[in-house]
Amino acid sequence: MSNDLYQSRQKILQAVVILLGIILLFRCFQLQIWDKSYQQKQSFRQIITQYPSRGLIYDRNDSLLIYNIALYDLQVTHESVRRGNIDTLKFCRLLGISPEQFNVNMEKDWSDIKFSKRKPFDFMTKLNPDSFARFEEHLFEFPGFESIIRNVRGYPVNVGAHFLGYISEVTSKQIEKNKKLYKQGDYIGASGLELAYEKQLMGERGERHVLKDKWGKIQSRYKGGTLDKSAKSGYDLVTTIDLSLQRYAEILMQNKIGAVVAIEPSTGEILAMVSSPTFDPTILAIDKNRGAAFALLAADSTDPLFNRALMAQYPPGSIFKTVIAAIGMQEGAIKADESIPCPGGFIMGNLRVGCHGHGATSDVSSAIAYSCNNYFCQTYRNIVNLYGYDFPEKGMNKLIEHLRAFGLGRKIGVDLPGEMSGNIPSVAYFDKRYGKGLWRFSNSVSVGIGQGEMQITPLQMANITAIIANRGYYYIPHLAKEFRGDKSDVLKRFKEKQYTKVHPRHFESIIDGMEMVVLAGTAINAAIPGVSVCGKTGTVQNPHGIDHSTFIAFAPKENPKIAIAVYVENSGFGSTFAAPIASLIIEKYLRKEIESEMRKLLEKSMIESNLMNKWQKPIKKPANQQNN
Amino acid sequence: MSKTVRNQLFEIKSYDPLTIILCLLLMLTGWLMIFASEYNPDTFSSIFNFEKSYGKQLLWIALGLLTMIFLQFIEGRIYQNIAFILLGISLFLLLAVLFTKPVNGATSWFDLGGFRFQPSEFAKTATALALASLLSLPDIKMQDLSGKTQALLVLGVPTLLVLLQNDTGSTLVYMSFFLVLYRAGFTSTFFLAGIFIFFLSIASLMFDQVWGILHIMLLLGNFIMLRFWKKDERYGLAFIVISLIIWYLYAASIQMLLIIQLVFALIFITLNLVKRNWQITVITTAVILIAFIYSLSVNYLVNNILKEHQQERIWVWLRPEKCDPLGSLYNLEQSKYAIGSGGYFGKGFLEGERTKLDYVPEQSTDFIFCTVGEEWGFFGSFIVIAMFVTLLLRILFLAERQRFSFAKFYAYGVASILLFHIFVNIGMTIGVLPVIGIPLPFISYGGSSMISFSIMVGILLKLDSERSSAYR
Secondary structure, three states: OOOOOOOHHHHHHHHHHHHHHHHHHHHHHHHHHHOHHHOOOOEEEEEEEEOOOOOOEEOOOOOEEEEEEEEEEEEEOHHHHHHHOOOHHHHHHHHOOOHHHHHHHHOOOOOOOOOOOOOOEEEEEEEOHHHHHHHHOOHHHOOOEEEEEEEEEEOOOOOOHHHHOOEEEOOHHHHHHOOOOOOOOOEEEOOHHHHHOHHHHHOEOEEEEEEEEOOOOEEEEHHHHOOOEOOEOOOEEEEOOOHHHHHHHHHHOOOOOEEEEEEEOOOOEEEEEEEEOOOOHHHHOOOOOHHHHHHHHHHOOOOOOOOHHHHOOEOOHHHHHHHHHHHHHHOOOOOOOOOOOOOOEEEEOOEEEEOOOOOOOOOHHHHHHHOOHHHHHHHHHHHHOOOOOOOHHHHHHHHHHHHHHOOOOOOOOOOOOOOOOOEOOOHHHHHHHHOOOOOOHHHHHHHHHOOOOOEEOHHHHHHHHHHHHOOOEEEOOEOEEEEEOOOOOOOHHHHOEEEOOOOOOHHHHHHHHHHHHHHOOOOHHHOEOOEOOEEEEEEEOOOOOOOEEEEEEEEOOOOOOEEEEEEEOOOOOOOOOHHHHHHHHHHHHHHOOOOOHHHHHHHHHHHHOOOHHHOOOOOOOOOOOOOO | OHHHHHHHHHHHHHOOHHHHHHHHHHHHHHHHHHHHHHOOOOOOOOOOOOOOHHHHHHHHHHHHHHHHHHHOOOOOOHHHHHHHHHHHHHHHHHHHHOOOOOEOOEOOOEEEOOEEEOHHHHHHHHHHHHHHHHHOOOOOOOOOHHHHHHHHHHHHHHHHHHHHOOOHHHHHHHHOOHHHHHHHOOOHHHHHHHHHHHHHHHHHHHOOHHHHHHHHHHHHHHHHHHHHHOOOHHHHHHHHHHHHHHHHHOHHHHHHHHHHHHHHHHHHHHHHHHHOOHHHHHHHHHHHHHHHHHHHHHHHHHHHOOOHHHHHHHHHHHOHHHOOOOOOOHHHHHHHHHHHOOOOOOOOOOOOHHHHOOOOOOOOOOOHHHHHHHHHHHHHHHHHHHHHHHHHHHHHHHHHHOOOHHHHHHHHHHHHHHHHHHHHHHHHHOOOOOOOOOOOOOOOOOHHHHHHHHHHHHHHHHHHHOOOHHHO
């Protein structure tokens, strides 16, 4: 066969055979002799997850609000147990289960790929430390079983359920989204701060690589522990909440339905946030009874799971007059010393917004003090008609621009999930309702007194109050003061001043008016001897029942330390419940206690009064608000 | 009749004893390993317990040997004539099997009352015969386009039919026939490119893009360089293959190689610029560009074209650090632990608890090498691999001593198939290659593979025994 041109290629092919053989031998040599990590006789490698402890949550004065409790999950590897020949009866006795239960827990549907006889699966979960301790001493007798510590939440004080939120087992959807972060059985923040700051609080899972013998006992660390990662606990969260104030506000609000939000105007820090009715956060802590407790809360007609402080959208009523006054003065729709006589209401043709008898409204201050409906309907008219009677869109847009700067009609950006934006009038809405160019200010005059299309949340009310107290700016209200040890800038946005479009000087007459409200106007029972409180009442007409009462206030007048909004559903005049509750909270915050005997009586009557029987479930109107 | 028998007896001397002994030893080893992986002192009754796989394997070995002996009564030269008929029958069976009920997602088996018959096993032998028959035709030259086309057609049709069965392992086995084509004179550039694409794919999948592409481009530069060097093709090939293998095994010391490649590439580019060799520059650029696009798209291809379990196997192979040690990585890790735990001399026969306690999957079929590694240690692995390498080299030797090119190319075909099976099967258990479910010849449990390899080697032995008689 001399015509074979490719004789030389036989050598190459022989070389290939030898080379591939050498590769195989080399790898065998590596595995069997060189690399010691694969040679541990009778051992196999396993990764043990180290669960980090979740960040704790404190109030502003370092009182603990949430701590961690260890619960145990017991996992089992079916095959190891089968081989291990354990004393099942002793096992059951120690755990307090019946042998039948043991068998049920051991046998899974093996055709399901989720389960394998050689991989650990949950045998029992959420065992509490007391009952588990006894068992754990004997754990070594039961090869194939291993315990996993899980941190769940404990609550030293039963306050703030709404903003603290709760954690729950991660859903398969969430795992799908974030495969690296979560595994089946992990816990994740489900609401409130737990959800909002999940990333900071959760910490980082660690891993321990170990070698186990065939019975599942840990023999040694894999590769001397070089691959191990220790768990990093989550950052501890210091909140802006003042625990004693929060507790006090919750006591005042008991048996009433509504919300309280108190803010420190100079920082935007939320001192207290109450949504009533509230519930004990402990009942939603992870344990066996959680499901039933949750169902009970969800079924309650008063909706205790609903955080009214930032989700309930109420018509603001008269407290909104302060905002209209500020915008009116800024736009020149009204002057601070402008006198508008009140003929007992705002009357125009057959349009009539009634007013109540009050003293002369010779300027903005007295109009606020007496809460004159006519005065602010006129102001509203002047604002909408800024560019002429026939061009209300332009005036309306101006108004909307201002309102949004006041944090109305949009989410302010508080660090809690579920915040609602409320509702403010919009040109598009009126165009749709009345036809383009077919509407005038008179179609919406009740907006001027905080009724009609206006809807705002208690948080927004408190924020308006802070704006007035600050004379024109605010910080985004927030609950997170500091993450201990965190160097990221998640909280940076709360350090920036947010300006409104109203000049500081226009607020002085409003503040004077608010002071008069408390001294001689509609909220005399909110006065605190020795403290200059500025406030504004609101009584919100409720076509479905008793009016809602609302009150915003800040104090002291010159150097405001606290701005507060109180909203009590179905409680009548603003002065009857909302104003006293607000003033008690203010005094408590400024003085740590209620001083005068008279006010102690007031405190007692507020705590004891029960409005639950007057409460009516609001009829849900079809949403006519725009969300933005 | 008596004449034939005497003739056979006489010709026994012309059989190659080494091949026969190696095959018998491998069968024995295989049976011992199957016995070890299934043996349980509590239930053991007899090695002839046909309920157990070691009992059944005894049957398969006997059947295999009988087949081999039977084949010696058929005159070897007729294969050259009936090769295409055999291929035709195989193709028919491959087509027919597509209409059976799928087992584990693959339509590869005829179910003949408890015994499953896999036509693709036998189609390998038929293809090897047909290819050899084609290549031995006097007017077929691998240098010609028509020669290439016909050879690729003979290979391509059965490959395509096996691919349709959804049997990736068997499909890849057909790739090994390219070694036969190489020996027959198929353009070597094609093979260099093939090796290159293989490593290019690995590189692109193994490294994060920037690094991978950098390497790929430099390696490619070297490859083209060596092609144009052309002084001696073999040294070029050897250099590339060796450097790629070193590189793959020692991915850690990659920077070293990078520097060497960089130096080579710079010298080459400078030389060409000085010579104003524009053609080479253009080709170089084009090839680098194609490689660049390919390396970018290979990740996409793996993630979108391959099925999920196939993707998983690739990531387990190339990116074990990214896989879940208790999920996709579990089987391979257990396999490595079983082999690694053997140490120098292993734990002893029947003492391999990792394989016996079911930590290793498929421990008597695809992962049988784990038992070898665990019970007999590196010593055992060495012996088994050495036996296989000796067998392969012996077959290559047999091939070259043939006077008929039909027998020669058939021997190459057998060697190629065996080489592929051996390298891929052992390679996957130790993590050199991804998990591809093909048996280890003569060792893995299973009737189809035992009989098919017996036929393959039986025909080879017959052809070899007739090598001298041809001229008589």
